Amino acid sequence: MKLDGAPMPRKLTQEQIAQYERDGYVCPVDAFSAQQARAWRDRMEAFERAQGQKMTRGHNFKPHLLFPWVDEIVHSPEVLDAVEDLIGPDIRDFHLSVWPKDPGSGAYVSWHQDATYFALDPICHVTAWVALTDAPVESGCMEVVPGSHKLGQMRHAELQNRDNLFSRGQTLNADVDRSRTVHMAVKAGQFSLHHTHLVHNSRPNRSSDRRIGLGISYIPTWARCTAKRRVSAMLVRGEDRFGHFDDERRPLADAGPEERAVHAEAVARFRAMNADESKTMESES
Numbered sequence: 001m002k003l004d005g006a007p008m009p010r011k012l013t014q015e016q017i018a019q020y021e022r023d024g025y026v027c028p029v030d031a032f033s034a035q036q037a038r039a040w041r042d043r044m045e046a047f048e049r050a051q052g053q054k055m056t057r058g059h060n061f062k063p064h065l066l067f068p069w070v071d072e073i074v075h076s077p078e079v080l081d082a083v084e085d086l087i088g089p090d091i092r093d094f095h096l097s098v099w100p101k102d103p104g105s106g107a108y109v110s111w112h113q114d115a116t117y118f119a120l121d122p123i124c125h126v127t128a129w130v131a132l133t134d135a136p137v138e139s140g141c142m143e144v145v146p147g148s149h150k151l152g153q154m155r156h157a158e159l160q161n162r163d164n165l166f167s168r169g170q171t172l173n174a175d176v177d178r179s180r181t182v183h184m185a186v187k188a189g190q191f192s193l194h195h196t197h198l199v200h201n202s203r204p205n206r207s208s209d210r211r212i213g214l215g216i217s218y219i220p221t222w223a224r225c226t227a228k229r230r231v232s233a234m235l236v237r238g239e240d241r242f243g244h245f246d247d248e249r250r251p252l253a254d255a256g257p258e259e260r261a262v263h264a265e266a267v268a269r270f271r272a273m274n275a276d277e278s279k280t281m282e283s284e285s
Contacts, residue, residue, distance in 0.1 A: 011081035020086060020193060024149030027184040027192035031078035031130065037188035041132040041212055043069045044098075047254060059255075060098040062270065063214075064234065065248060065263040066255045070096070074216055079128050079191060080237050086126050086193065087220045090238030092245060094118070094125060095217040095270065099165055101140055101205040106163040108140065108204050110171040111178075114217065115196040116156050117170065117277040119227040123153075125196040125219045131186040132212040139207040142184040142192065145176055148199035158278065163204070170278075172199060186213075229273040232266045 009017060016026045047067070048055055055063075064070045073079065074093050083091060095118070101107045114127055135141040154174035164171075176199050184192045194200065196217075205211050218236075224244035225231055233245040248266060251259045 009085040011078075012085040017085060020195070023146040024198035025144055025146070025182075025184065025192060025194040026082075027194075028186045028190040029082055029193065030189070031076070031191050032189035034188045037132045040069050040073065041188075043067070043254075044132070044212070054102070055098055055100050060100075061267050062096055062263060063098055064093060064096050064216075064251070065266055066251055066259050068251050068254065070098075070214065071250050073130055073214060074234070075236050079130065079216070080218075082191075082193060083126055083128060083218045084237065087124055087218065088238075090221040090240060091236050092219050092221055092223075092233040092240065093216060093236050093248075094120070094219045094223075094233045094245075097215045099202075099211075099213055099215060101165075101202075101211040103139075103205050103207055103209060106204050107165055108163055109165050109202045110159070110161075111176075111199060111201040112156060112170050112172055113154060113197050113199055114194075115153055117274045118196070118217075119225050119273065119277050120196070120219060120223050121226050122223060123196060124223055125217055127194050127196065128191050128216045128218060129184075129186070129194070130191040130214045130216065131188050132214070133210055134187050135211050135213060136185050136207065137183045138205075139209070139211040140203045140205045141186065141211070142194070142200050142202050143181050144184060144194065144198055144200040145178055146180070146182055148176055149195035149197040151176070151199075152197060154199075225273070227273045227276055229269060229276060231269050231273050 020026050044055055064074045156170045157173040159171045186192055221240040222242050232248045234248040249262050
């Protein structure tokens with residue numbers, strides 16, 4: 001977060017920074033043209049057609065290691081300038097997920113906090129959700145509980161459901177007042193920002209088009225992962241003077257052999273760490 005005497009914001013207004021501190025989110029933030037967002041969507045869907053399958057489990061975790069077009073978004077100043085306003089100039093991409101929801105599919109994301117299995121210390125991670133398509137309320141945009149990031153880490157249960165986009169099914173298992181939620185609707189090319197402890201979900205897509213967005217988890221380089229397994233993260237801005245993570249290689253070709261190998265190793269390490277944290281939290285509950 002910003003400290004007294006910090007430089008003037010690069011992208012966000014002081015009011016938006018204050019809102020993030022108070023409510024745990026900012027939305028919407030302008031970034032790219034609708035045409036640029038469409039071009040990225042077209043590249044994703046061209047890959048889907050070539051593979052004969054949708055961008056779901058397998059390629060949807062850490063796709064910035066597979067596709068130069070995702071890497072372009074992750075490194076874009078249009079996004080990073082806003083992230084820097086919240087966590088400072090030295091930034092790593094800790095994780096990234098793509099969440100395509102087809103209309104009428106029933107796919108949803110359960111109520112949760114991003115931080116649940118991340119083992120990050122301190123809790124300073126911010127997620128930028130970048131829209132490649134319009135995401136109105138009827139498409140199942142993010143729904144948040146304002147101010148819930150101040151409640152700290154809460155209990156989650158693993159409730160398996162084939163429509164839940166979470167592979168572990170993590171679902172909030174604590175009492176939180178959800179009588180006054182806010183829907184974070186965004187247009188293609190816009191993004192939202194939210195705190196890792198913000199309670200949120202997204203409902204099934206009831207619109208006539210796909211809902212596609214990238215959830216990019218950014219952390220300052222001084223944050224560390226306290227898990228026993230060492231994981232990787234990509235340096236996307238500034239410098240790292242701490243060495244808490246192994247570096248990740250930027251992709252040069254769409255899902256080339258080297259990209260696939262790097263991606264497979266990084267995802268395997270992340271999933272193993274995630275599973276360890278799940279078991280630890282279960283034993284402590």
